[in-house]
Amino acid sequence: MPITTSQPTPKINKCGRRWIQAELESKVHRGQWIDPTDKTTVGEYARHYARTRPHGESTAARVESMIRNHVEGTALGSRRLGAVRPSEAQAWVTDRVQVLAPSTVRLLVAFMRGAYAAAVADRLVAESPFARVTLPRDEAERIVPLTVAQVRKLAAAMPERYRAMVVAQAGLGLRISELLALRVQDVDFLRRTARVEHQISRATRERIAPKTALSRRTIPLPDVVSTALAEHLRKYAPAVDGLIFHTSSGRPYPHAFYGTKVFGRAVTKSKLPVGTTSHSLRHYYASVLLAAGESVVAVAERLGHEDAKLVLTTYGHLLPDSEERTRRAVDDAWNAVSEATAEPSTAQGPPR
Template sequence: MEADILRGQYVDPSDKTTVVEYARRWAAGRAHRPTTTRRVASLIKTHTAATPLGSRRLAAVVPSEVQAWAADRAKVLAPSTLRNLVGLLRSIYAAAVLDRLVGRSPVVRVSLPSAHRDRVVPLTVDQVRALAKAMPARNRAMVITQAGLGLRLGELLALRVQDVDFTACVVRIEWQFAPQSKMRTAPKTPRSRRIVPLPQVVADTLHGHGADYPPADDGTVFTTRFAGPYRHDYYGSLIFGAAVRKAGPPKSITSPRCAP
């Protein structure tokens, strides 16, 4: 024990910190983006605190328990989400080792189901036009713009008039709206901030949209009838989702990404 203390490797066997207690403490000390903070908190609450593993003493957990926990979570989570969850637990235990609350991490050699991703199939020109036609008049330009510029949903909703350079035929993608937020934030990675070409069909569409539906005071191009920006869930699920069902594109289609 004295040797471990001198080497800085001593672990207090009487410490009763539980997995979920340390997980929350770990999450509170991380400098995460707001969206990541919400996601991490949700994973800890739903898939750690609500499971037997969460109430276990941090230092008492063994690899077989982690494997059993992962197998149980695999029943309710997609393979990619499960991998993120196990990666989160691995990071939590790595921090616990550094804090000398455990001697070693039990999150080792966890067997997980293979994560298969469907091939992304872009919409054809005709499919983009059909989808735009199925949208309410106020939202048709959003389909053409997203398809023509290859924007993520948050980038589309945050697009401003000042981001569009009609003279140079380019668009600066510098902002996004995160889910459940109407506040502009920088994209997640520096590479996401980019300049993309402005196709003529998108330029014409934006001109027509601006004439019919003026931008908001802050320059937001696409606004609701109350002159405010759209939220992810309202536009993506209610408006866009309804148009997809109406237009009836193939099930293999995931999102419009080609310029008409």
């Protein structure tokens, strides 16, 4: 007689069937019933979830890339949403660690956790398999902001038509999209302020609203920026709409053209650290303000950030030449205590 490992399907008596029916009806009544026949895949639901989120243009592009390359581009994407086990979710995370930086993996997992939380709310799954996955340690290398000398060197390495763009971004802390949208009417040379009213879309090169409500802001205009902009406008007339930095046809520069070709070549020419981008000038601006004693809240306002804590964690780096200030601060504190506790020269002998 052949040996078989299959087990006969257990018979359920009438009482058991009634209990199961009652349990199903109870779950339906409580809104806890999950349809076990739903065939929605992880990739399909990830796209549905992304479409429902109020993402800005750049975030939407990043999420689209994540879904296409790291969800749909893996075995997880074709799995049925409700069939993914926690061990599968962990294996997927471990696999992504091999090809992505730890910080990117964390963003990817945060997105998947959000998607599964929505799926739970939609009654498509009972619980999220990503709830307890182990994430890689994010030991990002400490960012050292550029020095004034390096920013000057970078500006000097730029073609003359783009030189003021480096000074303006470093002196105002603008995002590249805000820099490309700067107009003459946004700069008040008399009151020494610059106003961020728009940004340039990376996809369409059209003028659009700033990234967030707080991104629309007024920034103090330093003399170095005022001088650079005035000199630039003397040599290169603004576009019809007032755009300061523009192509020969009066259109905004494409992000990739300025950020990669023009800026990237100047970084190489000036021998700045590998990885220096236009965003490094924002790091520089924030770090200068923090080193000068500006409050985190004030720096967040200048940068157009909604979260002041994010400024502290992202931009709170010491400038490379701050060592002497640290030494002097400690020495001054010790010297002050020593002077306050020093005994007078006419001190009497020890007490009897």
